[in-house]
Amino acid sequence: MEIRCWRSCLxxxxxxxxxxxxxxxxxxxxxxxxxxxxxxxxPKTHTLDATEVLTYTNRTGTTLDKFPFHLYLNAxxxxxxxxxxxxxxxxxxxxxxxxxxxxxxxxxxVKSLEILGSGGEAAKDVTKQMKFVSPDDGNADDRTVFxxxxxxxxxxxxxxxxxxxxxAKFPEVLARTGYKRDFLMAGQWFPKVGVWWNGGWNCHxxxxxxxxxxxxxxxxVKLTLPAKWNVGSSGVQSGAKDNxxxxxxxxxxxxxxxxxxxxxDPSTKVVEDSIELSGGTVKIRxxxxxxHMASAPRYLQALKGTMRKFDEWxxxxxxxxxxVVDPPHGGGAAGGMEYPTLITAGTAWWMPKSMLEPESVxxxxxxxxxxxxxxxxxxxxxxxxxxxxxxxxxAKIMDALYGRDTSSVNSRLGTLGERGMDRLSYVPLxxxxxxxxPAWLFLDGGSYGSxxxxxxxxxxxxxxxxxxxKAVLHGLRVYFDRYKFKHPRPEDFTATMNEAVGQDLDxxxxxxxxxxxxxxxxxxxxxxxxxxxxxxxxxKKGVTVYRDEVVVLRRxxxxxxxxxxxxxxxxxxxxxxxxxMDSWHRFTWERKAKxxxxxxxxxxxxxxxxxxxxxSWTEKADRRASGKLAGYWxxxxxxxEQALSWLA
Amino acid sequence: xxxxxxSSAGLVWRHQRLMWWIFAVNLVIAWLSSxxxxxxxxxxxxxxxxxxxxxTGFDVGTLALLLERPDVSxxxxxxxxxxxxxxxxxxxxxIDGGALTVFLEDRELSRAEFFENAGLFFWRMVRLALYSxxxxxxxxxxxxxxxxxxxxxxxxxxxxxxxxxxxxxxKVVIVIATLWVxxxxxxxxxxxxxxxxxxxxxxxxxxxxxxLRSGKLFASxxxxxxxxxxxxxxxxxxxxxxxxxxxxxxxxxxxLVTITQIASRLWMKAASARWxxxxxxxxALPVTPVDETYAPxxxxxxxxxxxxx
Numbered sequence: 001m002e003i004r005c006w007r008s009c010l011x012x013x014x015x016x017x018x019x020x021x022x023x024x025x026x027x028x029x030x031x032x033x034x035x036x037x038x039x040x041x042x043p044k045t046h047t048l049d050a051t052e053v054l055t056y057t058n059r060t061g062t063t064l065d066k067f068p069f070h071l072y073l074n075a076x077x078x079x080x081x082x083x084x085x086x087x088x089x090x091x092x093x094x095x096x097x098x099x100x101x102x103x104x105x106x107x108x109x110v111k112s113l114e115i116l117g118s119g120g121e122a123a124k125d126v127t128k129q130m131k132f133v134s135p136d137d138g139n140a141d142d143r144t145v146f147x148x149x150x151x152x153x154x155x156x157x158x159x160x161x162x163x164x165x166x167x168a169k170f171p172e173v174l175a176r177t178g179y180k181r182d183f184l185m186a187g188q189w190f191p192k193v194g195v196w197w198n199g200g201w202n203c204h205x206x207x208x209x210x211x212x213x214x215x216x217x218x219x220x221v222k223l224t225l226p227a228k229w230n231v232g233s234s235g236v237q238s239g240a241k242d243n244x245x246x247x248x249x250x251x252x253x254x255x256x257x258x259x260x261x262x263x264x265d266p267s268t269k270v271v272e273d274s275i276e277l278s279g280g281t282v283k284i285r286x287x288x289x290x291x292h293m294a295s296a297p298r299y300l301q302a303l304k305g306t307m308r309k310f311d312e313w314x315x316x317x318x319x320x321x322x323x324v325v326d327p328p329h330g331g332g333a334a335g336g337m338e339y340p341t342l343i344t345a346g347t348a349w350w351m352p353k354s355m356l357e358p359e360s361v362x363x364x365x366x367x368x369x370x371x372x373x374x375x376x377x378x379x380x381x382x383x384x385x386x387x388x389x390x391x392x393x394x395a396k397i398m399d400a401l402y403g404r405d406t407s408s409v410n411s412r413l414g415t416l417g418e419r420g421m422d423r424l425s426y427v428p429l430x431x432x433x434x435x436x437x438p439a440w441l442f443l444d445g446g447s448y449g450s451x452x453x454x455x456x457x458x459x460x461x462x463x464x465x466x467x468x469x470k471a472v473l474h475g476l477r478v479y480f481d482r483y484k485f486k487h488p489r490p491e492d493f494t495a496t497m498n499e500a501v502g503q504d505l506d507x508x509x510x511x512x513x514x515x516x517x518x519x520x521x522x523x524x525x526x527x528x529x530x531x532x533x534x535x536x537x538x539x540k541k542g543v544t545v546y547r548d549e550v551v552v553l554r555r556x557x558x559x560x561x562x563x564x565x566x567x568x569x570x571x572x573x574x575x576x577x578x579x580x581m582d583s584w585h586r587f588t589w590e591r592k593a594k595x596x597x598x599x600x601x602x603x604x605x606x607x608x609x610x611x612x613x614x615x616s617w618t619e620k621a622d623r624r625a626s627g628k629l630a631g632y633w634x635x636x637x638x639x640x641e642q643a644l645s646w647l648a
Numbered sequence: 649x650x651x652x653x654x655s656s657a658g659l660v661w662r663h664q665r666l667m668w669w670i671f672a673v674n675l676v677i678a679w680l681s682s683x684x685x686x687x688x689x690x691x692x693x694x695x696x697x698x699x700x701x702x703x704t705g706f707d708v709g710t711l712a713l714l715l716e717r718p719d720v721s722x723x724x725x726x727x728x729x730x731x732x733x734x735x736x737x738x739x740x741x742x743i744d745g746g747a748l749t750v751f752l753e754d755r756e757l758s759r760a761e762f763f764e765n766a767g768l769f770f771w772r773m774v775r776l777a778l779y780s781x782x783x784x785x786x787x788x789x790x791x792x793x794x795x796x797x798x799x800x801x802x803x804x805x806x807x808x809x810x811x812x813x814x815x816x817x818x819k820v821v822i823v824i825a826t827l828w829v830x831x832x833x834x835x836x837x838x839x840x841x842x843x844x845x846x847x848x849x850x851x852x853x854x855x856x857x858x859x860l861r862s863g864k865l866f867a868s869x870x871x872x873x874x875x876x877x878x879x880x881x882x883x884x885x886x887x888x889x890x891x892x893x894x895x896x897x898x899x900x901x902x903x904l905v906t907i908t909q910i911a912s913r914l915w916m917k918a919a920s921a922r923w924x925x926x927x928x929x930x931x932a933l934p935v936t937p938v939d940e941t942y943a944p945x946x947x948x949x950x951x952x953x954x955x956x957x
Contacts (some may be wrong), residue, residue, distance in 0.1 A: 181806060291808040330803035349808055409708060412888050420709025427716050599697055612713065616697035625699035626689040628895050629711075633685050635902050637678035637729040641736035642909050646830070647777045647784070648740035 028256040028318055029485035032059055033217030037190055039168075040224040040247075041264065046179045048168040048223075052190055053116070055161050058154050060196040065153040067162075068133070068203035069146055070214075072188035075206040076106030076171040079141035081134070081440075085208035086175075089444035093175055093333040096444075106171035106178065110191060113148060116161035123163065124151055136205045136440060144206040145194075164191050173333045175208075176344075180331035182229075183265040187339060188212065192259070197378065197487055204380040207440035209448040211372075211379035211386075214258040216485055222251040225264050232287045232323045233262035234342045256318070256485060257340035258376055263287065263325045271296050275304050279316035282307065286324040295347040295358045299324060302359035305401045306366045310393075313473050314370055315480050322369070324362065336361050338368030354411035356402055360418070363401075364394045374484040382490055383448070384435040384513070388456020389476070395419050395457055419461065419607055425454035427610050435459070435513045436490065458607040459512040462519075465605020466508070466560070467501050475500035511558050512608070518556035521600045522614035524584065526550045528594035542570070548589045550598040550617070554580060556610065565602035568593035575602070595619060653868045656919035660911060663750050666743075671910050673739055675903070681732035688719050704893050741777055745769030747914070748841040751921035765841070772840050775848045780833045787826050794818035824870070831869045832859040834920035842924060858924070868919045876912035880905055 034057075039050025058064055075082035078100050082091075090096040113130060114123040126148055134142045154160050168189045171178040177187035194203025195215050202213060219235060227248045231237070235254025242248050254260050268287040275282050284303065288296050303324065307317060323342040327334040335346030343365035347358040367390040371377070377385040395418040398407035409416040429450040433442045442448040464472050478500040479493060494509045511517055528546045530539060552562055562578040562585070570593035578585040587598075599616040601609065609615065660667065692714065693699040701707040702714075714720055746762040748769075757765070795815060802811030836848075836855035845851040859866075883905030890898050 181804075289808075329808040350812075405705075405707065414706040414708040414711075416708040420707065420712075424709055424712050424716075427713060597697065611717070612698045612710075613692050613696045613717070616695075618695050618697060621690075621694040622699060622703075623690065623694055624893075624895070625702040626686065626693040628703065629689050629693075629714075630682055630686040631895065631899055633725065633729075634675075634678045634682045635899070635906070637681055637732050638674050638906050639909075640729050640733045641674055641678060642906065642913075644733040644737045645740050645913070647780055648737055648744060648773070 029216035030059055031217045031256070032057055032215040033193060033258075034219075035190070035217065035260075036220045038222045041184070041226075043179075043182060043184070043226055046170045046184070048170070048186070048189065050166060050168065050190065052164045052166065053161060054164070054191075054193060055159055056154075056193060057159050058156050061156050062196075062199075063153045063155050064150070064196070066147050066149045066201075067160075068194040068201050069148070070188070070192040070194065070203060070206070070212075071108040071110070071144055071146060072192070072206050072212075073106040073108035073168055073170070073177070074143040076104055076174060077143070079139075080144065080206075081137055081139045081142040082144070082175075082206050082208050084139075085440070086445075089208065091175060091208040091445050092336075092449075101172075103172040104174050104178075105169070106174075107167075107169045108189070108191065109167045109169070110146070111165040111167060112163075113165075114163045115151065116163055126151070134205055135203070136207070139205070142205050145203050162193075166191055173327075173331045176334060176337045178334065180328055180334070182267065183263070183328045183331050183334075185261070185263050185325065185327065185331070185334035185344065187261040187334075187337065188259075189261070195378075195487065198489070202378065202380075204440070207380075209383075209442060209445055210439040211383065212259065213376070213378045213380055213487075216256055216258050216376065219254045219257065219260045220251070221253075221260060221262070222249060223262065223264075224249045226266065229264045229266045230268045230270055230287055231262060231264050232285065232325050232342065234260040234323070234340050236283075236321050254341060257373070259339055261339035261342055263342075263344075265328070268326070269293065271300070273300060273304075275307055277307060277311045277317055279311070279318055280320075282317060282319070283321040284324070285321060286326065288326045289328050291329070291349045292326050292347050294349075295326070295345075295351060298347075298353075298358050299326070299345055299362050302362040302401065303366055306363045306397050309397045309400060310367065310370060313396075314393075314477055315484070317369060318374075319369075322366065336365065338365045338372060340373045341369070343368070352411075354409060356398070356408055356410065359402065360394060360398055360408065363397055364390060367393045367397070370480060370484075375480060376485070376487050378487060378489075379439070381438045382436075383439040383452045384456040385488070385490065385493060387452045388435065389460065391422065391453040391457035392460035393476075395422060395461060419458075422454040422457045423607060425450045426458055426608075430455070430518045430610055431516050434516050455512075455608075462512075462560075462606050462608045463505075463508065465601075465603060467503060467505075471501045472497075508560075515558070517558040518610055519558035519560060519606065519608045520555035520610045520614070521560075521562055521580070521606075522553050522555055522611065523598055523600065523617040524551040524553040526595055526598045526617045526619075528619075531590060542592055545590060545592055546594050548591065548593075548595045550587045550595070551584060552578065552587070552600055553584045554582070558608065560606060560608075562600050563602060565599050566595060567597045569596050652864075652922075653871050653915075653919070656868065656915055656922050659751055659754060659918040659922060660914050662754070663756065665756075666747055666750065667907070667911050667914055670740070670743075670914070671907050674736060674906065674910065677732045677736050677739075678729075681728045684728065685725055692717065692720060706892050737777075741773040742766050742770050744773045744837060745841055748838055748917065748921055751918045752838065752842055752925050754925075769841055772846070772848060773837065776833060776836055776840070776852075779848070779852065780829070783829050783833075784826065787822055787829065791819065791822045794822065823873075827869050827873055828859070828866060830916070831862070831866055831920065832856055834917055835859050835862070835865075835924060837917075838921050838924045858927075862923060865919060865923045869916055872912050872915050872919065875915075876909055879908040879912075883908070 034055040035052060037050055037052045039048045041048045074080060077083060087098065088096060110130060112125060113127045114125050116123045130146045130148055132143050132146045134140065150160065170184060173180045173185065177185055192214055194201050195213055204210065224247050225231060227242055227246050231250045233252040234257060235252045237250060238253045239251040240248060265287065267290060269290055271286040271288055273284040275284060286296060286299060311317060319341045321341060325342065325344045327344055327346060332346055335344045337344045345358060346361050351358060368386060371390040372386040379386060398418045405417045406415045407418045408421050429447050432447040433451045435451060435456055439448060460472060475497040479496040482496060483492060490513060498505050528548045531545045531547050550564060550566060552564060559580045562580045563575055564587055565573060565575045567573045568591065572593065576587055597618045601615055698710060701710040715722060718724065743766050745768055746757065746766040749765045750757055798811040798815035798818065801814055805811060832855060835858050836852050839845060839855045840851050883901055887898055887901045
């Protein structure tokens, strides 16, 4: 017993020293955590039996006496908050009322939890002291967060080690993680410590519309899996060994990240490439389904284009590798997700080139390497800061790579750009929730998606028309430089943008981030009347003086300065500005010309405007569009008549 | 050749007035039902610069934003279209009797004759349509089951495309079954007109026996169906390559497609009429005998009007 105890202590000390970064490159982050995880995956039961040693360095400046941990996989149980919310309000992979299916059961069961001693002290088994808590909604059946009190408080700058033996049971793929046939995407698979943030522990329950938040550090993972399975992971692979008994053991290492995920599949094809960026060569490793190889060049083109744009506009990508995982058919719920240095994409065998879905998914998930991966905002409370800012970058980069009006759909039948897509998502739900609302408190999954992603993107694009595109990108670059490998708050973002742009934009942030007011400026009326209305003389072009008038009404309560462009029948054009504060404004001119057109936001930059159709007025009616659409509607009605006449 | 594709095509061609009338009514009903849509679209688009995105090129986002407006949404517009479809169906059921008489007798009818036959058989055509709706409903439900199963295969089967192929194969079977059911009910319609049959169930039973022995007629239906699909595909294919702003040409091409669909349906009816009309007498089903001993209960020979007071 004694010898075993000493051996354990020696191993723990060795791990401790390794975790301290003795063999690492210069740290990019504070490295609060060091995880060493060793496990074996059973593909028949879809379980992973593993032991985790977490070394936590107290950089909080406060003495800590308890620690909260996430057990995300416990969300996939009938009574959890996640399941209940998904059933009621829907979530990204299931609709409201989808019902419970046993195949979606998942769990993260802690078999034992020990606090390892140092300096010869014995490990303390504190398994029985684990206490499940539900700080957000009081749901006693939710087991996604537990707390453990330390037997001895941890002073600042000291370290504590936890050894956790756990068994992760993966669900059939749901909400980013799980298996489908032999494919496994292991996300949020290990007990993860909460974040000390803003003077307290921040460790929310897992909700249907929330993502994740964790501290930076190092990860060393060793997994035993069936032999000949292709494995992809965060970080870089540091070892692989065939055990000779039908299994292999793969190790990987990641530093200055806050999470690791991994995937395994016996039938994927590996596509490798590399790219030269300002930070050096980055290896690209893609694990493709054999039926999706036609999408591999599409993924690669989008990825490289995105990496170059981020490198140019925002800052260097500091990691040596990026892994792209292509989920199999039926496993789409694992797609469209980001982990540090690993992203999951999504395509189908029939995906036409005119639909740029594979490209936009790769762009978006790589973008998260910056907004989430390095600028690690709190995705529970401030989801817009990673999803929304990233969605803005998606619009910019997809437009740059694939054309402004063709970056989502580019076919003979019609075209659609990213901005158009965001507007379509935003307009119907524009007044439901503010950006600043915690993710689990949104009205429903639809409002969360529309507000967090699209409204934020449109907010940033509208900001471009106020201060200029260069100023916004400069602001983001400064924000990235300042807050990479940190956990900024909304105030940090807005203050940085104000500083970088050189203007106090608080009036804008107040409305766009913290409010639900909507923007809808419309031309209420436009007219040209003779100034000498009493005169009996005929009007004469170029001689008669007119009083030209345009009234702009601010329908929504969101107030932005208004630029109005008016054109006259003598060929002249004027632009005038109104501060947008009052509920309406009258623009008037007296000149020897009549109005032919008037338009608010003539540069079409106010993408937050809910109704672009009422932004302009033309004196002469152009019936081509209404005639065309009415004609097609007539035709569709004819075909509907024909279809029903099948009964005759 | 009984009910051959060519002879029935000739029947439709000789009596093409029917086709043009049906097309005209189809167009007029659709146009009338879309008048309010036109007015709404005009109010939104005619004086708005945003409408340009829908003329040259076709911005899907702009169209979708337009449809987000409550006054232009599909929910607002759909009832008008559905109503138009219902009116057109009733119209076709009304003229079916007249049209089938034309095909059976292969002669032009006077207006009075046409509408007399139309009115005589209208309710029987309605009843047949209701029975056919039940049959087609069952086929649609079967199609839905196939789609559901194919979807499960697409997600769960090891071979990614298996679900797609099962769906296609299943739908082909459903389409063939639908064509056969349509042929059966067309034969029933012709039978009702030719025999002045009032008992619909009996008419359906007898036409079912004919349908089961009408392989060549069914082959004609499949051929005509293929024609309809190919002309539809060709027409839409031409339309896709027309410039977005070429509205006149677009409508012309698509209206030609509509005409071919109407012609194809008439062609099928003509084939059934031809088939029944030219069946050998031995294969013909017994005709209900006329009771010649019937005499009216009252024979009025002398009418005396009351004397004025």
